[in-house]
Amino acid sequence: MDPLSPDPETRPGSISSTGAMVAYSGRRTGRSPTDKRVVFDEQTEHEIWWGSVNIPIPKKSHNLLEQVALQFLNTRPRLFVVDGYAGWDPHSRLRIRVFCTRAYHALFMQNMLIKPTNEELKKDFSDDVDFHIFNAGPMSAPKLVEGVGSETCVSVNLTDKKMVILGTQYAGEMKKGVFGVTHYMFPKQGILTLHSSANEGVNGDVTLLFGLSGTGKTTLSADPKRRLIGDDEHAWSENGIFNIEGGCYAKCVDLSYEKEPEIFNAIKFGSVLENVEFLSKDSREVDYHNISITENTRVSYPLDFIPGAKNPAVGSHPKNILFLTCDAYGVLPPVSLLTPEQAMYHFISGYTAKVAGTEMGVKEPVATFSACFGEAFLPLHPTLYATMLAEKMKSHGTKCWLVNTGWSGGKYGIGKRMSLKYTRSIIDAIHTGELVNGEFEKFEIFNLQIPKKASGVPETILHPKNTWINKSEFERTLRNLANKFQKNFQKYADKATPEIINAGPQA
Numbered sequence: 001m002d003p004l005s006p007d008p009e010t011r012p013g014s015i016s017s018t019g020a021m022v023a024y025s026g027r028r029t030g031r032s033p034t035d036k037r038v039v040f041d042e043q044t045e046h047e048i049w050w051g052s053v054n055i056p057i058p059k060k061s062h063n064l065l066e067q068v069a070l071q072f073l074n075t076r077p078r079l080f081v082v083d084g085y086a087g088w089d090p091h092s093r094l095r096i097r098v099f100c101t102r103a104y105h106a107l108f109m110q111n112m113l114i115k116p117t118n119e120e121l122k123k124d125f126s127d128d129v130d131f132h133i134f135n136a137g138p139m140s141a142p143k144l145v146e147g148v149g150s151e152t153c154v155s156v157n158l159t160d161k162k163m164v165i166l167g168t169q170y171a172g173e174m175k176k177g178v179f180g181v182t183h184y185m186f187p188k189q190g191i192l193t194l195h196s197s198a199n200e201g202v203n204g205d206v207t208l209l210f211g212l213s214g215t216g217k218t219t220l221s222a223d224p225k226r227r228l229i230g231d232d233e234h235a236w237s238e239n240g241i242f243n244i245e246g247g248c249y250a251k252c253v254d255l256s257y258e259k260e261p262e263i264f265n266a267i268k269f270g271s272v273l274e275n276v277e278f279l280s281k282d283s284r285e286v287d288y289h290n291i292s293i294t295e296n297t298r299v300s301y302p303l304d305f306i307p308g309a310k311n312p313a314v315g316s317h318p319k320n321i322l323f324l325t326c327d328a329y330g331v332l333p334p335v336s337l338l339t340p341e342q343a344m345y346h347f348i349s350g351y352t353a354k355v356a357g358t359e360m361g362v363k364e365p366v367a368t369f370s371a372c373f374g375e376a377f378l379p380l381h382p383t384l385y386a387t388m389l390a391e392k393m394k395s396h397g398t399k400c401w402l403v404n405t406g407w408s409g410g411k412y413g414i415g416k417r418m419s420l421k422y423t424r425s426i427i428d429a430i431h432t433g434e435l436v437n438g439e440f441e442k443f444e445i446f447n448l449q450i451p452k453k454a455s456g457v458p459e460t461i462l463h464p465k466n467t468w469i470n471k472s473e474f475e476r477t478l479r480n481l482a483n484k485f486q487k488n489f490q491k492y493a494d495k496a497t498p499e500i501i502n503a504g505p506q507a
Contacts, residue, residue: 017284019269023104028168029294032152033376039157049381057147062155065164069136080106083125084113088313089242100135108171108272111300114246133163141166184379192236192388195374197221198229206315210373211324212352216405227310243313252297255288266305274298317396322403328353328365330407330415331478335426336448341503343400344386355412365412367484383495409467425456445482446505482507
């Protein structure tokens, strides 16, 4: 139970040449999902989706961890307290209070939560709040406590509304911890939480973009013709869409002004750079290509550091929803229109594919599924969120599209990656209404509706079979992918209706 400090992997922070704070998280440079615990009690017993995502811990164990954290915090020479909101909608937001010992953690959460005014601090934070986070990350978790698996433990008590962090100083645990709490508390108010980005057109039309890593969510949501509402976490209430966060937490690996000028220019005084290296020992210029500490280098900054970002970060009910997938098998259409039942099926599936070379021993594309495009943050069963999504789509006439940003003309290694120019043209055609008002044809096995035309896009690529030389290989690969979908969906079939199950591929 000794503090991890002095940690040989932790270095003193500094300031980059742009004025941003540079900090290091020590041994843990990413989230620790296998060390997350949720208190099992009379309230949560029948609510939580228990399993590998939500691992139960007895309430008495959580209480012991809380005591350890509080004892550690109370002995520190300096303690930081951050108060902020989760959610831009004043009718729905949560009041969050964070206790931590590191300045970098305090600035990080000041960026990621929505900063209250002085009047709001007096009005909303003078007494109690909706949720407490006790970040005692420099202290190891006591492994002899029942339910604790390692020196790291992130324990969430949803009944008492408290979170304890021990044995990890990675700032993202706080950000995603808050997101998981909203996934539990907001649906109780009829508000759907979404792991998505959102932007708004000149006419006020809102689009939600879902997608796992590598699908192009960040790139495609940063549309110069549209205002950014947020890049990662949103909620859909009876009033419309609102961003849950006050800032962004962007990846830094290989960052450059040419590739992502808005993010690059947001790295200035008030931003926090995490686990980056400098070009040299005496330099304060950040080397964004250096991944010697971790590939998961990050930067946190307030939303208003992005030019054109909407403030307040709220919007109307979405007109369109995009499910982005990087299909490395090269068999899914560049774009297809989903029925409400298909939207539920593909939302629960959350599909993309890793390509060969990304992991040791991977020689072929590997299908990856993450329920609701954010399985790690779901305290409730995925079908609950999918049902809420379908109900809101029906109420507000929202259209849902599956957009493949992956391969065309063959799988990875044979075909080519979908042109970003064509993908942008497809999304433009969705926004103008061209696609929804056009003609469609049916796509076999998956039973999707494919547009026959899209301005700026060759008609031959809209049906993926046309781009394959070996048609029989296309059929085989398509059926193989359909089988992977079916096998994955078996995990959710016990809570899914026949209409949802039948909306999937029929191999």
